[in-house]
Amino acid sequence: MNVPDRKVAVITGASQGIGAGLVDAYRRLGHRVVATSRTISPPDDPDVLTVRGDIADPATAERLATAATERFGRIDTLINNAGLFIGKPFTEYTKEDYEAIIGVNLTGFFRITQLAVEQMLRQGGGHVVQISTSLADQASSTEPSVLASLTKGGLQSATRSLAIEYAARGIRSNAVALGIIRTPMHPGEDEALARKHPLGRMGEVGDVVEAVLYLETASFVTGVTLHVDGGRSAGH
Structure with missing residues (x-):
């Protein structure tokens, strides 16, 4: 049943890791959630709607937005969590790498x-x-990442532009730039990865969720990129 006074969050890249953590967090806030990824499964929770698809395909976005408004009547928060990272020396990126990263990011x-x-x-x-990466602000000689910087750095600029364009109309826009987070992509505690952060550890999904929830409730905060990277963006 459509109850349009209950808030609704739309979350991309939501089948595992950070995205799945955000789905759980927004449900705990009392939001209904519309979640998407290429492999997401139908939920047991009637207040979570899943839409399977590749967000790089604009048709997936159309289905996602339509599903949110037809099922729940509104969209209060959008979290652009889906992202693709391919770390290679710049001259080794292929046309397929470029198209894949541009498509998702x-x-x-x-x-x-x-x-x-x-x-x-x-x-x-x-x-x-x-959801961005601290590499867009603090490049590393040991982590070649031009396509991440090109796309995620662009998203951080777009975050600020959206914040200013729509500030007077009640829409806030923020970003969270991450260090290396322990997810299915990085499942274990890797000492080498931990040392890349001045705080001496990898991040946890909960660290990212805390940051996003802070921004969710920080009504006087817009246009910022919040670094959740163990100090990486400050340097070494």
Whole structure:
């Protein structure tokens, strides 16, 4: 049943790791959640709606936004969590690498954010969050990452532009730039990865969730990139 006064969060890349943690966190806040990824399974929770698809395909964004408004009547928060990282020396990136990263990191952000902001404007407000990487601000000679910087750095700039464009209309826009987080991509405690952070450890999914929830409730904060990276963005 559509109860449009209950808040709704849309989360991309939501089948595991950070995305799955965010789904659980927003449910604990009392939000209904619309979650998407290429492999996501139907939930047992009636207040979670899953939409399977590749966010790099604009048709997935269309289905996602339609599902959110038809099932739950609104979109209050969009978390652009889906992301692809391929670390290679710049001259070794292939055309396929480029297209894959642009597809997920930029095209995947663009259409769903347009649709979510349109709905937020109809409602009178909302919040958009981009998940980025600290490598966009603090390059590393040991981690070649030009395509991550190109795409995620672009998202951080877009975050600020959205914040200013829609500040007077009740829509906030923020980003969270991550260090290396223990997820299915990095499942164990790796001493070499831990040493890349001045705090001496890898991040946890809970660290990211705490940051996003802070931004969710920080009504006077917009246009910021919050670094959740164990101090990496400050340098070594």
